Amino acid sequence: MSASTTLMFCWLALAVLSVTSVQLGNAGATLLMASAVLLAALGKAWLIADGFMELRHAPRMWRWLLLGWPVAMAAGVLLTLPFSS
Template identity: 45%
Template sequence: MTKLVRSALIPVWLVLVVATGISWYLGVDHGSGSPVTASTVILVVAFAKVTLIGLYFMELRHAPALLRWIFLGWSGVACAAVVGIYLAS
């Protein structure tokens, strides 16, 4: 169990922390360009984080392939729908 924590969960946790920092940086208006672009990147980063949490912390990477692919499909479709609705509005 210790090997698993060292080899998989810690790097994923660090990626989540960095992704949160990126979202924060873009969200507090640091002059990063267009607000629409910043908001779109923040939404995509949020869904990437959802996917990582589902796969690594909810153990869906070890789930049956069908369940894993349903989750990944839902995550992708939901991300595309939310970003599409945001850009269309």
């Protein structure tokens, strides 16, 4: 697949995930909806790292560091949600 085709696919997927996360956020404030929004955010982080930043072929350490941060943040948000009022 050419670079321009990959970037177009990434833009389209990011747009779809952004609209999906907004729609899920408007659906209600439940733990399931929050998890779905965070899952969409993780998908967007993966697309940005692998698609735009082209870390697909980078050393594994850099990929794991860059993709591990959004996972850690999503886990932190999910762990604090039960304590919110």
